[in-house]
Amino acid sequence: MINIMLVDDDVPMIKYLLQLINWEEHGLNIVGTSYSSVKALEIFKQYEPDLVISDIGLPQMNGLELASELKQIKPDVRMIFLTCHEDFHYAQKAIQLNADSYLIKDELTKEQLEESLKASIKKIKETSVSLEGLSYKEILNRNIEILKHSLFDRLIKRDEPEMLIQFAKKLDISWQYPSFILGTGHISLSTFMEKYSYRDLSIIKYGFYNISCDVAKKYHGITFFNEEESIVFVYNYRQNIKFDHLQYIQSLLIEIQENIFELLGLEISFIYGRQSYDIKNVGFVFQHMIHNRYRFFYNTVPILNWDKQTKQSAFCPISRLLDKEMSELVIAVKEKDSKRVNVILTVITQTAVEKNLDPEELKMVIARRIRLIELQFIETGNEEFYSFLEECSRLSDVVKLVENKLTQLIQWNGKMDGASSREPKLQEIDQYIVQNLSENVTSTDVAAHLYMNPSYFSRYFKRLTGENFTDYVHRFKIGVAIKILEQTGESVEEVAIKCGYSDRTYFSKVFKKYTKMTPREYRSKVNY
Secondary structure, three states: OEEEEEEOOOHHHHHHHHHHOOOHHHOEEEEEEEOOHHHHHHHHHHHOOOEEEEEOOOOOOOHHHHHHHHHHHOOOOEEEEEEOOOOHHHHHHHHHOOOOEEEEHHHOOHHHHHHHHHHHHHHHHHHHHHHOOOOHHHHHHHOHHHHHHHHHHHHHOOOOHHHHHHHHHHOOOOOOOOEEEEEEEEEOHHHHHHHOOHHHHHHHHHHHHHHHHHHHOOOOOEEEEEOOOOEEEEEEEOOOOOOOHHHHHHHHHHHHHHHHHHHHOOOEEEEEOOOOEOHHHHHHHHHHHHHOOOOOOOOOOOEEEOOOOOOOOOOEOOOOOOHHHHHHHHHHHHOOOHHHHHHHHHHHHHHHHHHOEOHHHHHHHHHHHHHHHHOOOOOOOOOHHHHHHHHOOOHHHHHHHHHHHHHHHHHHHHHOOOOOOOOHHHHHHHHHHHHOOOOOOOHHHHHHHOOOOHHHHHHHHHHHHOOOHHHHHHHHHHHHHHHHHHHOOOOHHHHHHHOOOOOHHHHHHHHHHHHOOOHHHHHHHOOO
16 A cells, blocks of 8 residues: 555645545555644654645645655655646746646546546656665765755754764765855846746746756865755865965856856846855855845846945835835826836936835835736736745846836736727626625636636636636735725625635735735725
């Protein structure tokens, strides 16, 4: 029998999975179920199942983070992911974690589950046979990225130096010298926008990492890590006054920049510390760099020495400095005046530089204003824009991203002029959602209403809107919820039920995804 574990914070979903198929007939033994990722980790350590079916949207630790932890305990564990959102970013993460399947909850059938399980069982049996003939080196290569991430995580958490050095040695990483230099690399999001879409970021970042690793093979002592915050490199060396270690790093980074530009057409930037640190302090330096990631927000130099720069002066709070410009942006988009938008963005940029405005507050003010502009249109953009904006660590990237977004909104505004501005089918879909606002509307329901094949409808809807149906419905309902919160005194619970969310916690979770605020925070903090 093959041991399996089920993980989902939705109790009915666990029950549905248990009843959907006869698990024993497929040679599967369920050793545990869990509604918590933390509890799932405990069960996994106890039973070490061969296969785990997990929801992605788990509290505390999401399914992808849980999978990464499980693979550190048992690298050959197979994963099947469940989610409510057909999200490219999640799918790419699942691929990097070597997941077998990525299933949409709303569309899950007995046949789909059985097909995924058969594929996983086949891989488990193949792995069982092949591992017997594999050398340690081959096993290591299969799991090198997971193990490298674990090494970096332990480095940041400041584990015992000797244990770190031994762990690194097992991965063919030599940290034999006492001195370390740490650096981070970032993709220029403004050049990224010119060639790729939001959803390609994780794949392109992985390409950036692979190219960096290839170039680094010619440079002794330098190891790259693909971390969530950025691409990170660690340089381990012996002090030698006859050798210019900083020039050595500079040469590596320039070569990587040239390769990235040639192969991916992108500009990238690096920040690294000039001073050397012992292994105990590398984690502290990294945390300091992440905490102060906006230190070079107004800088345009592609390779920066962290310690060489003058001390950063305090950022200025925005207060009401940009109120006039933000209001003018709304008018410019309404009037479809692209030139005026560019002029206003130039003024915002100049003010930000001159006043040294707080980057996080600047991005928050801009995001809030664009969300308000979006709410005036039925067709809104994908949430990736706001995630992208949040990742920007340079002003130039923020401005380019916002410029593209406002141009898109102007185009949508133009399409909405006239009776034939929208696809008739989309009008019918919106009308159906409104008529069934308090219900859980699925793509299957709407397909039946339109007399369309469910599979064809999903593809048709994706082409029509650029996003999956589940996201569209959530965004539509949250738009309605926002108006109710603004215009009435109804409680959050009443608004949730009216919009088809029987569970208030889930409603708050979805609301926060699309507005970055809980319903209560939205009602109390946003001024209109």
